[in-house]
Amino acid sequence: MLTTQHFSTHSIQLLQRKRPSEDSPPSKGRRVVSHPQHPGQCLSHCPQVVEKCLDLGAASARYVSGSMESTAFAEEVVKEAENTWGGLDMLILNHIGHSFFDFFNGDVDHVRKLMETNFLSYVAMTTSALPMLKESEGSIVVVSSVSGKVASPFTAPYSATKFALEGFYSSLRHEFIIENVNVSITLCILGYINTESAVRAVSHVINETPAPKEECALEIIRSGALRQRELHYPARTVTPTLLLRDLAPEFLDGLIRSNFRVENIKKAPAAQGSGH
Numbered sequence: 292m293l294t295t296q297h298f299s300t301h302s303i304q305l306l307q308r309k310r311p312s313e314d315s316p317p318s319k320g321r322r323v324v325s326h327p328q329h330p331g332q333c334l335s336h337c338p339q340v341v342e343k344c345l346d347l348g349a350a351s352a353r354y355v356s357g358s359m360e361s362t363a364f365a366e367e368v369v370k371e372a373e374n375t376w377g378g379l380d381m382l383i384l385n386h387i388g389h390s391f392f393d394f395f396n397g398d399v400d401h402v403r404k405l406m407e408t409n410f411l412s413y414v415a416m417t418t419s420a421l422p423m424l425k426e427s428e429g430s431i432v433v434v435s436s437v438s439g440k441v442a443s444p445f446t447a448p449y450s451a452t453k454f455a456l457e458g459f460y461s462s463l464r465h466e467f468i469i470e471n472v473n474v475s476i477t478l479c480i481l482g483y484i485n486t487e488s489a490v491r492a493v494s495h496v497i498n499e500t501p502a503p504k505e506e507c508a509l510e511i512i513r514s515g516a517l518r519q520r521e522l523h524y525p526a527r528t529v530t531p532t533l534l535l536r537d538l539a540p541e542f543l544d545g546l547i548r549s550n551f552r553v554e555n556i557k558k559a560p561a562a563q564g565s566g567h
């Protein structure tokens with residue numbers, strides 16, 4: 292399993308779940324690539340995360356440090372998984388670059404960087420991992436958001452990257468079916484989750500109680516293992532939002548705006564230049 296998850300000093304996690312028994316063939320140990328973290332904190336934090344994974348029963352856990360702003364790094368992480376395990380069962384694409392929750396200030400450079408981190412690196416990792424995933428008939432899990440289905444204010448660059456994921460992976464899923472490629476693609480459509488960064492970014496504007504991150508993580512892994520097309524988490528908010536999007540889009544837009552305490556947004560100054 293390869294999970295792109297950040298360990299603080301952007302690092303990516305490689306995990307191998309224990310095989311069911313010693314007699315199981317090596318290809319049946321679940322090899323997962325997971326999530327990146329930040330460079331500064333990673334040096335102290337990543338080894339602890341690896342240790343925790345081993346304590347929880349992973350047969351092997353590693354991390355790779357670098358930034359997903361570079362597609363070369365994204366490819367390097369997949370190579371590392373190949374060199375370490377000789378194959379891969381699940382690729383979980385989870386990382387995002389830092390953004391803001393505010394009016395769009397015209398910073399084109401920020402949009403470009405976010406596209407590279409949140410979208411292009413996912414495409415690069417998928418491309419590099421595909422031969423191994425075809426071999427194992429494995430799974431791709433893309434962690435996306437309600438923001439990738441329904442736009443709300445103050446998330447223009449972030450929302451653009453998540454809509455891009457929806458288009459790319461939904462098209463790829465068709466192609467896999469046409470060509471009989473037995474690799475599943477799961478898009479995780481998440482609502483507000485209580486991670487530190489999300490609560491810090493939006494709790495002064497959004498009243499809603501965020502859903503628990505631990506349950507969310509389990510649901511993400513479960514949906515990938517079950518080869519579901521989509522995960523809606525928490526279903527109580529995500530599913531009705533998606534239904535309303537198709538049935539009553541203007542009503543939904545009004546509802547979204549009325550849920551935000553816009554007076555608490557401190558508008559940032561306009562960006563200098565267009566990022567050319």
Ligand SMILES: NC(=O)C1=CN([C@@H]2O[C@H](COP(=O)(O)OP(=O)(O)OC[C@H]3O[C@@H](n4cnc5c(N)ncnc54)[C@H](OP(=O)(O)O)[C@@H]3O)[C@@H](O)[C@H]2O)C=CC1
Pocket residue numbers: 296297298299300301302327328329330332357358359360384385386387388389408434435436437481482483484485486487488489
């Ligand atoms: N939390 C929420 O409410 C929601 C989250 N989601 C999705 O869930 C996923 C996880 O979100 P969440 O855990 O809240 O986000 P966090 O910001 O907590 O985690 C994002 C991770 O990505 C890392 N990262 C940032 N920049 C880079 C980079 N350039 N290269 C490599 N890694 C980087 C961060 O490391 P560091 O901190 O060191 O920079 C961090 O570990 C995302 O895909 C997000 O879109 C979807 C909907 C709602």
Ligand SMILES: C[C@H](CCC(=O)O)[C@H]1CC[C@H]2[C@@H]3C(=O)C[C@@H]4C[C@H](O)CC[C@]4(C)[C@H]3CC[C@]12C
Pocket residue numbers: 388389390391392436437438441442443446449481482483484488489490492493497
């Ligand atoms: C701005 C946040 C990123 C902060 C950072 O730099 O780490 C966003 C990360 C996740 C976003 C939330 C999300 O995806 C779910 C909801 C989608 C709605 O369209 C808007 C509200 C969200 C809670 C959204 C808010 C911004 C993030 C926390």
